[in-house]
Structures are given as structure tokens and as C-alpha cells.
Amino acid sequence: MITIYVPRDSAARSVGADDVARAIAQWSVEEHIDIDLVRNGSRGALWLEPLVEVVTSEGRIGYGPVSVEDLPSLIEAGFHAGGEHPLRVGVVDELPWLASQQRVTFARMGMSDPLDLEAYRTTGGLHGLARALELGPDETAAEVLASGLRGRGGAGFPAGIKWRTVLEVSSATKYVVVNADEGDSGTFADRMIMEGDPFTLLEGMAIAGVTVGATQGVVYIRSEYPDAIATMRTAIDIARLDGWLGDDVLGSGRAFDIRVVEGAGSYVCGEETAMLESLEGKRGMVRAKPPIPALVGLFGQPTLVQNVLTMAAVPGILAEGSGHYQSLGVDRSRGTQVYQLAGNVARGGIVERAFGLTLRELVEDYGGGTRASRSGRWPIGGLPAGVRARCLSGLRVPPGGWWHARARRRGGLR
Amino acid sequence: MAGHAPWSATVAREVLEALPSYERLMLPALQCMQRTFGYVPDEALDVVADFLNVSRAEVYGVLTFYHDLRRAAPPRTDIKLCVAEACQAQGSRELVAAVEEAYGVRLGEVNSDVEISEVFCLGDCALGPAAMINGRLRGRCTVDSVRAAVTA
Ligand SMILES: Cc1cc2nc3c(=O)[nH]c(=O)nc-3n(C[C@H](O)[C@H](O)[C@H](O)COP(=O)(O)O)c2cc1C
Ligand code: SF4
Ligand code: FES
Numbered sequence: 001m002i003t004i005y006v007p008r009d010s011a012a013r014s015v016g017a018d019d020v021a022r023a024i025a026q027w028s029v030e031e032h033i034d035i036d037l038v039r040n041g042s043r044g045a046l047w048l049e050p051l052v053e054v055v056t057s058e059g060r061i062g063y064g065p066v067s068v069e070d071l072p073s074l075i076e077a078g079f080h081a082g083g084e085h086p087l088r089v090g091v092v093d094e095l096p097w098l099a100s101q102q103r104v105t106f107a108r109m110g111m112s113d114p115l116d117l118e119a120y121r122t123t124g125g126l127h128g129l130a131r132a133l134e135l136g137p138d139e140t141a142a143e144v145l146a147s148g149l150r151g152r153g154g155a156g157f158p159a160g161i162k163w164r165t166v167l168e169v170s171s172a173t174k175y176v177v178v179n180a181d182e183g184d185s186g187t188f189a190d191r192m193i194m195e196g197d198p199f200t201l202l203e204g205m206a207i208a209g210v211t212v213g214a215t216q217g218v219v220y221i222r223s224e225y226p227d228a229i230a231t232m233r234t235a236i237d238i239a240r241l242d243g244w245l246g247d248d249v250l251g252s253g254r255a256f257d258i259r260v261v262e263g264a265g266s267y268v269c270g271e272e273t274a275m276l277e278s279l280e281g282k283r284g285m286v287r288a289k290p291p292i293p294a295l296v297g298l299f300g301q302p303t304l305v306q307n308v309l310t311m312a313a314v315p316g317i318l319a320e321g322s323g324h325y326q327s328l329g330v331d332r333s334r335g336t337q338v339y340q341l342a343g344n345v346a347r348g349g350i351v352e353r354a355f356g357l358t359l360r361e362l363v364e365d366y367g368g369g370t371r372a373s374r375s376g377r378w379p380i381g382g383l384p385a386g387v388r389a390r391c392l393s394g395l396r397v398p399p400g401g402w403w404h405a406r407a408r409r410r411g412g413l414r
Numbered sequence: 415m416a417g418h419a420p421w422s423a424t425v426a427r428e429v430l431e432a433l434p435s436y437e438r439l440m441l442p443a444l445q446c447m448q449r450t451f452g453y454v455p456d457e458a459l460d461v462v463a464d465f466l467n468v469s470r471a472e473v474y475g476v477l478t479f480y481h482d483l484r485r486a487a488p489p490r491t492d493i494k495l496c497v498a499e500a501c502q503a504q505g506s507r508e509l510v511a512a513v514e515e516a517y518g519v520r521l522g523e524v525n526s527d528v529e530i531s532e533v534f535c536l537g538d539c540a541l542g543p544a545a546m547i548n549g550r551l552r553g554r555c556t557v558d559s560v561r562a563a564v565t566a
Contacts, residue, residue: 011538014553046540183535185498191537223482224536226549264441265481267534281439283479341540343503348540 005053009042010227017050041196043110044350056082059091128318147322148334153307166212174214181270190308194228198235204314209256217258329355418452453484489529500539512557
């Protein structure tokens, strides 16, 4: 049996991964070759998509970008045994681009079928939730605070403080809401988490739910992401059947369930109070603050609002202990940052590293410099206006992430 | 696109009645109308307002706020081209012009068959220019690949 991976991520599908998978399946049937065709998530090396991987004694050998037209020559080259071919990139885990990253939130990305719960469990899945149930709400919130985790959706607010606020307010009904409106150009990490590792996001939400005392979670996903919506809904069903969502989370006697709400195309619903209005079925108009959503949120109830990447970091923090996460990063920015390289770079994709990377390392070492001759614009996740060459040399990616970079740029960096 | 029912107030009421309690809100009700009929017919406003016990003006306000909600039947071919920053850096402006010319329709217009509209980021920024064609995401688009996707 040969194991072959062809991603099911919508970016990979957008450039023909389904056709490639179908052609490989057909070839295996015709040639009576016994294969296990796994539709994994994307590794985040998007310039190589569709990236076909074959398991060999050396490791997972990659070929990419593969199109249906390449298949005859790949077969000729014996790709299913790792054969030599112009598209062969070698052992994917050993690509310097990947090997030099510090994948924490994206640790599982692309390793297996995102809806394979068994694979999720055997790679540390649900340890964080089990530990949170053991610790109880106060200590779990303290762990999140100690980790130094800050919001990844823009404002960079310490997650632990929000958790404590919602935990301490007394109310019969509370909500956990994940903001998956991801509207800025050049950002796609939220989408990749939902499509490529949905259980991690659900586990993070379940940890949040049992900690702050909410029984209902909601993921607000923009309608531009139909694959993410479908994958999340299926993942929720699987988790419910497995008994870690629903009336009795992991046998704890605590109830927590999640549903997906689809947006309807609005460019302001990413702002959390506009999103809450939209979740109530109204026009997505920004609310006056205070009161903050942690106290008066969805349907007037205390609501923990967190970005996808923030919430997806939580299971690892609980499973490994806050110290591990806290040990990564610089100054007040703890943990890792998920950079999204897109636009006019040779190697667009996901780069996860501890905070403290320079823009030059990011754009030149990872991005491979600019593609062809279009003027140097590198839209980088979270920085919609694009970065220009003059700003780059040696500038550190600022603590707190890109929104700060934008503010600083406005302040005269250009 | 999937087949849609012709407008019928009876069908509208039936599908609304079938909504779970947490979807008995203006936006989900309008989304339900669109799933059923392909768009939100004017007549549906009254049915939704009546069903939720709110004013027609309130429902109208929600309908006009969200880009996805259509007030006219959908075209047979729906081409959405991403014109956000990362795709622009990969040539989306040129693509828009070429697609407009190929179909003889300008951005934001519909003819009897084809609608070309702009969207702001489809989450496929590393593989731009990106497009959503008849509900399917397409990357590394050229005018030829757009044509092929339309007939696929
Ligand atoms: C105009 C605007 C758009 C925003 N868009 C998003 C978004 O797409 N996703 C997101 O998570 N947060 C977005 N935010 C930030 C949210 O309001 C909120 O701070 C965040 O969801 C909280 O989660 P976090 O603390 O985990 O980052 C936006 C804010 C503004 C003002
Ligand atoms: S900074 Fe940009 S995204 Fe944020 S509120 Fe202003 S215009 Fe909107
Ligand atoms: S900018 Fe076009 S898909 Fe993101």
C-alpha cells in the first residue's frame, strides 16, 4: 500500500487539486496499484500547490505544482516510489522553508486528513481540553493569561484578561464567539485553520466554553469561504458524535455546543460589535463601546469574542503548559506569529515563527523575493496596504503584529 | 447553480416555519429565502416581516445592507473577480479588463446570461488572481482559465 497525499484545501483545489486527485485514483485503478489517497490540508507552501506527497522510506516526498498534464511524466518517473522528476522537491519536512519554521498553531497543518479524528487524537488532540477540565475555570484562565497570548484579530488584547472578565461576570447565559470574517486582503490563515485543522479551533472553543461558563459557541464565517463553512460543520458533527461537544463534554457533565453562522457579504462585519449585530440578524452596524462585549455581547449576554488564530492557539497552550508558549517571542509579544505571504513574491504561503522576524527575512528568505518585474509590492497578511521596498531593510516585524506596523507606517516610515 | 423554486408565498412560509429557533432572525430568514428562490423577491419581504413580527422597513434595511442578498434572479453564469490588494499585485486589473472584453459585459453589470462582479479577497491571495466562478474558487486565473471554468 502506497500512501499519497493530495490537499483538499480550497486554495489547492482552486488550482486543480481535485483533478489531480481524480487522475491519480484512476491511474491506480487501471494499473492495479494499491494506494491510500489522503486528502490532507495544505502544508502552507502555496506556490507548490497542488503539492502531491508520496510516503517513502525516506519520508514524504513532494512534487509540485502538479497539474493533470504532468501526471503521465510523473508516472513514467515512478513518482509513487519517489522517483526523480523536474517537479520533485524532495522530503517536504526537510525543505529549508518549512524546517526553519516554528509551527505551533499550524503544527498539524497538512499532515493528515483534517477530518480524521483518530489522527487528531494521536497528535495530542484533546489533551488541552482534558487538562482544562482537570484544572477548572480559574486555573485555566490563569494559564491563558500566563502564556501571554494576545488577540490575533487586530487589537492585540491579552486573551487571558478577556477570559477572566467573562468568567467573573455572573449570568445564566454566556457565549463564545469566534470571529472568522477575515476580510483583509492578503490574509488566509483563518481559512486554512478552519479547512486544515478544524478540530483545533473547536477544541479551543470548548476549552473557552467550559472555562468562562458558556454553553453555546458560534463561529461567524464569511460567505466567501464555502469550503471552510462545510468543513467546520462536518467537524462539529464528528466532535458531537465523539462526545466532546454537546451535553457532556468529554464526560465532564458540562455542556457546550457550537454552530456555524454564515455571513452575507459585508465588509465591516469583521469589527466585533458589528459582527454581533449581524449574528443577531440585523444590519452589521458598529455598536458604541462601552459596554464591552465581554459584559454585554451577543443578545445582551456576556460574550467572549476571539479571532480564529487566537482560539486555535489555546489547545496547545493548555496541553503543553503556558511556559512553553511564553518562552517563544520577544518583549510583550509572546508565542508565534503566523505570517501570510501573498502577492508579488516567488513563494507565497504561511510562515509561522516566534515573534521577532525581520521583514527582510520574511520577504526575501521565505518569500524568495519578488516574482518577475512587477513593482515591489508584497501584501502580507494583516497589512492590506502592501509594503514597499524602502521600508524593508532590517526592520523588525514589530511586537504586536501588523496593525502596529500599519500605524507606524502611517507615522512616517514611508 | 442548483435549481431554485419559483416564487410562492406558501413555499416561503413553509421553509421559514422549518427554520430552527436560532435562525428565526432577519438575516437568516432572508438567506433562507435566497437559498429557496435564488434571490429575495420583493414579495418575500412581507412574508418575512410577518413571520418575524417586525416591520417591512426593518427587513428592507437588512436586505440592502448585505451584498450577498440579491433582489433579482441570479444569472446563469456568475463570475466574481477578486480586485483586492494581493490579487492586484498579481495582475487582477488586467484580468478584469480581459474578462469584460471576452464576455462583452462590464464589471458590475449583468446581461441575460453573465454577471461579472468584484469581490474583495477570497482567501486565495497567494495564488492570485483569484475568482469565484459559479460558486467555485479558482486561482492563478487567466482569461482562458476563466472561460474554461465557466463551461466546466
Ligand atoms: C474594521 C475592522 C475589521 C476587523 N476585522 C476583523 C476580522 O476580520 N477578524 C478578526 O478576528 N478581527 C477583526 N477585527 C478585530 C475585532 O473587532 C476584534 O478585536 C477581534 O475579533 C477580537 O479577537 P482577538 O482578541 O482574538 O483578536 C476588526 C476590527 C475592525 C475595526
Ligand atoms: S483602519 Fe482600516 S479597517 Fe480599520 S477602521 Fe480604519 S479603515 Fe477600517
Ligand atoms: S486578495 Fe484576492 S484572494 Fe485575497
